[in-house]
Amino acid sequence: MSDLTLPPQATQVGLAVDVAAFAMHAGELRVLLVQRGALPHARDWALPGGFVHPGEELHEAALRELRTETTVELEPRHLEQFFTFGEVNRDPRGRIVSVAHLAVLPHGTVEVSGGGHTLGAAWQSAHQPPPLAFDHRAILDRALGRLQLRLEYANLALEFLPDTFTLPELQGVYEAILNRKLDKRNFRKRLLSQGTLTPSGERRSGVGRPAQLYRRAKGTRTPAL
Amino acid sequence: MSDLTLPPQATQVGLAVDVAAFAMHAGELRVLLVQRGALPHARDWALPGGFVHPGEELHEAALRELRTETTVELEPRHLEQFFTFGEVNRDPRGRIVSVAHLAVLPHGTVEVSGGGHTLGAAWQSAHQPPPLAFDHRAILDRALGRLQLRLEYANLALEFLPDTFTLPELQGVYEAILNRKLDKRNFRKRLLSQGTLTPSGERRSGVGRPAQLYRRAKGTRTPAL
DNA sequence: GCAAAAGTGTTATGTGTACACCCATGC
DNA sequence: GCATGGGTGTACACATAACACTTTTGC
Structure with missing residues (x-):
C-alpha cells in the first residue's frame, strides 16, 4: 500500500x-x-x-x-x-x-x-x-x-418455514440440516424453554392427530448477519 | 461465467x-x-x-x-x-x-x-x-x-506460550483474550480434565511459590485451520 | 515471619440424554 | 377400531459456577 x-x-x-x-x-x-x-x-x-x-x-x-x-x-x-x-x-x-x-x-x-x-x-x-x-x-x-x-x-431453522409451523415440522428442519435424528421430547423441551415460540392457538389437519401451530415470538428475530 | x-x-x-x-x-x-x-x-x-x-x-x-x-x-x-x-x-x-x-x-x-x-x-x-x-x-x-x-x-491459548508453561500463565492468556477474570480452581479443573496437558515435572522459580510446569500432551496438536 | 503467588474440594444448579406410553383425529 | 402421527415426564450423568484457606518459596 x-x-x-x-x-x-x-x-x-x-x-x-x-x-x-x-x-x-x-x-x-x-x-x-x-x-x-x-x-x-x-x-x-x-x-x-x-x-x-x-x-x-x-x-x-x-x-x-x-x-x-x-x-x-x-x-x-x-x-x-x-x-x-x-x-x-x-x-x-x-x-x-x-x-x-x-x-x-x-x-x-x-x-x-x-x-x-x-x-x-x-x-x-x-x-x-x-x-x-x-x-x-x-x-x-x-x-x-x-x-x-x-x-x-441464530434460530436459522425458522427461516426455512412459513410464519406458522408445527413442532414436528421444525424438528424435521433440524434433522435435515444436522443429518441425524433427534429425540422428540428433548427437542420440544429445549425449543419451548428458550421462549422464542408462541402457540398460535390453531391446529392443522391431516393424517393423525393435528399438531399445535406456533409462530416466532415477537422480538426474537436475529439480525441478518 | x-x-x-x-x-x-x-x-x-x-x-x-x-x-x-x-x-x-x-x-x-x-x-x-x-x-x-x-x-x-x-x-x-x-x-x-x-x-x-x-x-x-x-x-x-x-x-x-x-x-x-x-x-x-x-x-x-x-x-x-x-x-x-x-x-x-x-x-x-x-x-x-x-x-x-x-x-x-x-x-x-x-x-x-x-x-x-x-x-x-x-x-x-x-x-x-x-x-x-x-x-x-x-x-x-x-x-x-x-x-x-x-x-x-482449538486450544489456541497454547500457541501463545513457549513449550513449557505454568497453569497461571495459561490462565493469563485466557483472561487476556476473553478480557475478563476466570476462577482459578475451575480453570485448573477444566483444563486438567481435558487431558491435553502433561506435567513436565520441573518447576520455575520467581517470587512466591514455584509453579508446576506443563507441556502439550502428545497428539493433541490441532491442525492449522 | 512476612509477602507473594501456587495450589486445593465441595456444593448447588443447570444442561444434555436416554427412554415408553397415551392422545386425537380420519377413514 | 385401527392406523397415523402428536404429545407428554422422569431419572441419571455431566458440566458449570460460586466460594476461602493452606502451602511453598524468597527475602
Whole structure:
C-alpha cells in the first residue's frame, strides 16, 4: 500500500461470488444448483454465482446472481458470507477469487428454472449432491458446516418455514440440516424453554392427530448477519 | 461465467490481505500494528497487509506481509482467513477487496521494527488500540471475536506460550483474550480434565511459590485451520 | 515471619440424554 | 377400531459456577 494509485504489484483478479442457497423440500435439505451453459464445465452442475459488477457490494452481487441465474422470486431470509476461495488454479480462466455466501430461502420457494446463461436450475440433495464444477463441492461442504453451526445459534431453522409451523415440522428442519435424528421430547423441551415460540392457538389437519401451530415470538428475530 | 476468457462485466479488483497478528506481552493481549509511510493514511496505524502477488496463494501473501512489513522472524502458530472486506468505498484508491487473516504468534516474538515501506511496527493493546486507518478497526474487532471463538475450540491459548508453561500463565492468556477474570480452581479443573496437558515435572522459580510446569500432551496438536 | 503467588474440594444448579406410553383425529 | 402421527415426564450423568484457606518459596 503506497500511494493513491494502485502499485504495480497489485494483482488484479476476477472477483466473483458463489451462493449456496438452501431450502427444505419433501422433508429433505436441498441446495439450489444451476446447470452451466458455457465452458468451462458446460452442462455440469454448479452453485449459482458469477462476477461482481463494478460498484456493486458483495452481498448485492450474491442476491443478483440468485435472481438472474435461477428464477427465484423470494428474498433470502438469511444471507451471509462464509469463506473466500482464492486458490491460484481454482478456475482455468485465470485468477478468480470467489467470496462464497450462504443463503436460506423460505418455504414455498419451489419453482426455479434456469435464467441468464444457464441451462436450468434445480433443488438437489444437499447431503448427496451430484458432481459439481470447479471447487464447488468444497464450497458446498463448507457451507453445510456453517449452516450447522448457525442453526442453534441464530434460530436459522425458522427461516426455512412459513410464519406458522408445527413442532414436528421444525424438528424435521433440524434433522435435515444436522443429518441425524433427534429425540422428540428433548427437542420440544429445549425449543419451548428458550421462549422464542408462541402457540398460535390453531391446529392443522391431516393424517393423525393435528399438531399445535406456533409462530416466532415477537422480538426474537436475529439480525441478518 | 461464460467462456474461457473473462467476460467484460468481470470486475477487476485489487486483491489484498490484511493480518491481525496477536501475541501476549506483559500479561496483555497485543496486536501487531504498523505505522503507514505513504498515502493514504500516512503516519496512521494499520494492520500489516498489502496486495496479493500474481500466482501467490492468499495465506502465502499473509505470511509475506507479516515478514516484510514488520521484522517478525517467527512462524505464526496459527493462521486462518476469517472474513473478506469488500465494501465498495473502503479504500480511496479504488475497489480493493481484502481477505482478512488471524494469526497467533508465539511467545518470544518481541522485537519488531518497520520493514518495507512502513515507518515502524509495534505491539499495541488489542482491546484498546489506537485509531486505525481504513476500516481496520472493524477488521480488528472481528478478529478479536474470532480469536475468542477459537480459544476453547482449538486450544489456541497454547500457541501463545513457549513449550513449557505454568497453569497461571495459561490462565493469563485466557483472561487476556476473553478480557475478563476466570476462577482459578475451575480453570485448573477444566483444563486438567481435558487431558491435553502433561506435567513436565520441573518447576520455575520467581517470587512466591514455584509453579508446576506443563507441556502439550502428545497428539493433541490441532491442525492449522 | 512476612509477602507473594501456587495450589486445593465441595456444593448447588443447570444442561444434555436416554427412554415408553397415551392422545386425537380420519377413514 | 385401527392406523397415523402428536404429545407428554422422569431419572441419571455431566458440566458449570460460586466460594476461602493452606502451602511453598524468597527475602
